[in-house]
Amino acid sequence: MGLLSVNSLSPQIKQYLMITGNYWAFTLTDGALRMLVVLYFHQLGYSPLKIAMLFLFYEIFGVITNLVGGWLGARFGLNKTMNIGLAMQIVALGMLTAPPEMLTVVYVMMAQALSGIAKDLNKMSAKSSIKLLVPENAENKLYQWIAILTGSKNTLKGVGFFLGGILLTLIGFNGAIIVMALLLIVVWIFSLLYLKEDLGKAKNKPKFTKIFSKSDAINRLSAARMFLFGARDVWFVVALPVYLAATFQWDHWWVSGFMASWVIGYGIVQSFAPYFTGKKQGKVPTGKSACLWAVMLSLLPIAIACSLYFDFYIQYSIIIGLLIFGIVFAINSSLHSYLIVSYANKDAVSLDVGFYYMANAMGRLMGTVLSGWMYQEQGLIACLVISTLFVSIAALISSKLPNKNEPTS
Template identity: 60%
Template sequence: MTTDLRNYLTVTFGYWAFTLTDGAIRMLVVLYFHQLGYSPFQVAMLFLFYEFFGIVTNLVGGWLAARLGLNVTMHMGMVLQIVALGMLVPTHLLSVPYVMAAQALSGIAKDLNKMSAKASVKTLVPKDANTRLFKWVAILTGSKNALKGAGFFLGAVLLQVVGFQDAMLILAGSLFAVTLMTLLLLPDEIGKSKSKPKFSQVFSNNAAINWLSAARFFLFGARDVWFVVAVPVFMSGVLGWSFTQVGTFMAAWVIGYGVVQASAPALLRLKAHSLGAGAGAAQFWALVLLVIPAGIAIALAQGWDAGTVLVTGLLIFGVVFAINSALHSYLILAYADHDKVALKVGFYYMANAGGRLAGTVLSGWGYQQYGLEGCLWFSTAFVFAALLLSLPLTRLRHA
């Protein structure tokens, strides 16, 4: 086994463990506070700082990683997640502002870890090895999403079996053990820039990265505007599903989404793996995605069985969204220079976090005001915006 492959597997393992806890926290908080009688909008607001600080973290984190190394920022994220889990253990303190503060730490932790893991892949792949880059980033991202789905299931089961408090203790202890392991295995120099970049350099001067980042904002907003709050609350409150049923379905959805994402290089067969071919594929699959939330909304409005429509629609949406996400994740690494990958990936995932923030807030507010159908029409509008913003990429083939 080569050193690069061993480091890639170590990064992937650490990312897996972190993602498992992140998915579990999300499901635990949504279901626990819904059980306590919080409105959908109040539940959404619990994640406001989680998403907001994700924006800030990606902006600053890329700069920090370029100066300190991706190994340092990855483990900073893991330690902050352990602290955030510990904050949620004393249930008597769980007011809305307190949970928002804990979620702020978790948001910082998640995006430090995510940015570091994905940017590390670029540094471990030789220049111009785009086929391997697409494969490795697809496997990392896809497997991460599968583990996030497992985290949804784990969170729901832990809530039902051991309760909220003990669930947090179990998650914190497990992540602590993994953090020690990866800290010992990874070399310090991964991801350090040869020069010490100024903070102003976090803003991209690459037109392709700017367009792709703008498209990413709306792509992920289109998912979260109905998936984060509206779907689990609808399943629990309208369809009458138990916590375990909700968690199991959402876990299966995200796991399947991750499998498709990891399989994207084989499914798409972009023989040249060129930037132009990747950009064209991203536009095509955004167009396919556009019709899905609109179709679900129309079917619900026509009075079709809500459970069947939602489950079927989510499965189709998950497959197509996974392909879109895999293409975007490949393109950002392909567009970024090796020596500035942390800066560019940080900027890109700042836009990603912004889209999640907008989607999360709209998911709670939109569901409360317009129901699930309203959230689906918001999703349709966001996908359309992502499609329009990706159109310039076909003429910007070089980073």
């Protein structure tokens, strides 16, 4: 019965499910790996700044990958970039199974560089593919499919955070890496066999110079995205997990559990973002929507910073404040993800999406470095103040976005 129901699905739905399943598996291991690295190296006595540096190449190569990956996807097909991403993640995990004495900062940074390339090839390929599977002028369906893909991905990333903490506790760093590599090998083989060829390949081979977007709307949205994700990662990547472990004396289970709960909730809200932004009235987000939601988001980190400064129920303020931040941030992120795919040119969509996620990776890079440095020098309050500043800049940039969603020419 299950097989018959799958066979009765349209080719577009089958490919959507294949891409989503591929993306899910990758995301699960990526989230687990991030939590493993943060907790394991904190346990070894690494400073917050050194832990941040472990992710430096991950983010730098993510920037480069998104910029070049969009061109590769348009030229050779999104199926190839997605499968290459999976293969590279398997190699990166394999590198981390080396003996503990080999896991120096430089060596781990190199493994993380491969992982960063892999992750952004996979994400760019998945997000770009959706534009090609949805009929023209079906904006509500496009928004819904993007919201489901993005939200489910982040929910699984949160599960990955929790999984990373559990695996580290139960079977150690090396055992956890081996389990994740084996899972991805199975997914990779399945993807090689069943993912449609030539998906996303442009009719006309784009020149390499086309990697930079010439659309004003996409440039503005990309800039807003950079500051939006910088605002999240400036406290989320290093500062928050280290703060929870050091200040509240939480063990691996508690830290990974809280981080996982945050990201799972964030992903669930993303999946339902269309209902928060007017789906029942037949509305889809515009530039004005992005600005208004960013303004609302900017009020939250400064409120949390004030509660810390005045020593006002610190533990409750952080937990409740960051959960509310997660809800509002999820809606911001989801409508951004819809807007880029909506604005993108259908032929060679991966070029526009790749450029946009390059800016996303730039924001994560900026946030990651600041998260370790500012937390080490000034503490969590400083990280939250910078978060407020970044969201405010994102809101200002978003105020100049167009209020009619049309693809770029």
